[in-house]
Amino acid sequence: MSAPARPPEGGASQSPERAQPANHTHPLPREGGRGEGSSIPARPPEGGASQSPERAQPVNHTEGSSSPAQFREFGNRLRKNARHWGKWAKRQGITCYRLYDRDLPAFPLILDWYEGRVHLQEMATGWKQTEAEHEIWLQAVAAAVAVALEIGPDAVFTTLRQRQQHRRTGGQYQGGGEGEDFIVQEAGLRFYVNLEAHLDSGLFLDHRKTRAMLRARAQGRSMLNLFAYTGSFSVYAAAGGATSTLSVDLSNTYLEWARHNLALNGFQTPAHRQVRADVFTWLREAQGEGCRFDLAVLDPPSFSHSKKMAGILDVQRDHVWLIRQTLHLLNPGGLLFFSTNLRDFDLDQGIAAHKGCREITRETVPEDYARRRPHRAWLIETRG
Numbered sequence: 477m478s479a480p481a482r483p484p485e486g487g488a489s490q491s492p493e494r495a496q497p498a499n500h501t502h503p504l505p506r507e508g509g510r511g512e513g514s515s516i517p518a519r520p521p522e523g524g525a526s527q528s529p530e531r532a533q534p535v536n537h538t539e540g541s542s543s544p545a546q547f548r549e550f551g552n553r554l555r556k557n558a559r560h561w562g563k564w565a566k567r568q569g570i571t572c573y574r575l576y577d578r579d580l581p582a583f584p585l586i587l588d589w590y591e592g593r594v595h596l597q598e599m600a601t602g603w604k605q606t607e608a609e610h611e612i613w614l615q616a617v618a619a620a621v622a623v624a625l626e627i628g629p630d631a632v633f634t635t636l637r638q639r640q641q642h643r644r645t646g647g648q649y650q651g652g653g654e655g656e657d658f659i660v661q662e663a664g665l666r667f668y669v670n671l672e673a674h675l676d677s678g679l680f681l682d683h684r685k686t687r688a689m690l691r692a693r694a695q696g697r698s699m700l701n702l703f704a705y706t707g708s709f710s711v712y713a714a715a716g717g718a719t720s721t722l723s724v725d726l727s728n729t730y731l732e733w734a735r736h737n738l739a740l741n742g743f744q745t746p747a748h749r750q751v752r753a754d755v756f757t758w759l760r761e762a763q764g765e766g767c768r769f770d771l772a773v774l775d776p777p778s779f780s781h782s783k784k785m786a787g788i789l790d791v792q793r794d795h796v797w798l799i800r801q802t803l804h805l806l807n808p809g810g811l812l813f814f815s816t817n818l819r820d821f822d823l824d825q826g827i828a829a830h831k832g833c834r835e836i837t838r839e840t841v842p843e844d845y846a847r848r849r850p851h852r853a854w855l856i857e858t859r860g
């Protein structure tokens with residue numbers, strides 16, 4: 477596999493620590509290597525914080541350790557959150573969700589729960605810790621997480637977004653394109669997830685409601701998934717009765733992952749295709765080839781660059797072109813879901829004024845992400 481999901485998506489530079497491949501299962505192919513794809517942080521954990529470390533709140537925390545009282549407070553907060561979100565998730569039938577999002581300034585972390593495993597992402601803070609202090613602190617944090625959530629230390633997987641390393645916090649580094657692929661369920665569908673191989677897990681939980689909205693509109697429609705990543709939107713569309721899906725992405729690794737996700741859900745048929753291409757190039761060519769779709773998802777990274785694409789993607793600058801080109805490929809009455817994680821994003825006035833355009837962020841951001849808006853989304857309908 478390769479690329480990056482979001483941050484470098486891919487870039488090999490994201491995982492300096494390749495030591496010791498873990499002795500885990502790898503149902504997903506790993507032919508590509510992580511260097512594929514591209515980029516610059518596509519989607520920081522929410523909100524884009526990983527893309528702009530300078531936005532994080534600096535904390536006066538130079539010792540490399542938090543006080544015992546702070547750790548107690550952290551443990552208590554985790555237990556409280558686990559009770560609250562656990563009950564909420566159970567009611568909703570959700571098994572993967574956001575558990576903690578920088579609630580306490582002394583612990584600038586994001587914790588996502590994946591059916592008994594925790595993806596712990598440390599946000600860049602500007603703290604003045606030495607590597608050794610940081611290491612000690614992080615080990616203590618991971619241990620506190622495991623105790624509070626009543627899971628084994630091996631079930632805590634840490635991503636340091638600033639340093640771009642991954643590890644299982646049991647002690648050994650395990651990142652670098654390896655790690656265990658495991659299956660989680662969402663809305664009756666199944667997805668491969670990996671908390672070690674890349675900065676992101678393979679399933680962006682903040683879009684679970686967007687995926688549900690797409691599914692509800694997919695019956696009998698053809699669907700185009702641009703910047704498809706691991707194909708979760710394609711799986712939902714297929715599950716909603718789409719007649720076909722086409723997933724376009726720069727990364728062979730992610731497209732292979734998408735193929736596996738489709739197959740896992742019984743959609744390994746010629747109707748569900750993947751194309752490895754730079755979306756900019758593909759959109760230009762698709763116009764001439766007369767491709768048409770009824771539904772499209774356009775969920776680009778905020779920024780991206782790769783050897784495989786001609787220039788740099790900057791969603792603020794490029795969204796007008798991307799949206800217009802995609803709309804040209806839609807049949808009358810077609811629907812385009814557009815989403816971005818870029819904080820401070822401004823939708824072009826001309827597009828906002830389009831009759832069929834409405835912002836759907838309030839409907840797409842799930843409750844467990846509502847503390848910090850992770851994305852904005854729009855639904856644009858072409859005239860029927």
Ligand SMILES: C[S@@+](CC[C@H](N)C(=O)[O-])C[C@H]1O[C@@H](n2cnc3c(N)ncnc32)[C@H](O)[C@@H]1O
Nearest residue numbers: 513518703705725726727754755775777780785
């Ligand atoms: C933000 S993720 C897309 C998330 C996806 N829509 C989802 O919700 O699962 C970014 C994806 O864009 C892909 N990508 C980045 N630049 C690209 C380009 N110019 N053309 C095609 N894919 C690109 C990356 O390989 C990565 O899979």
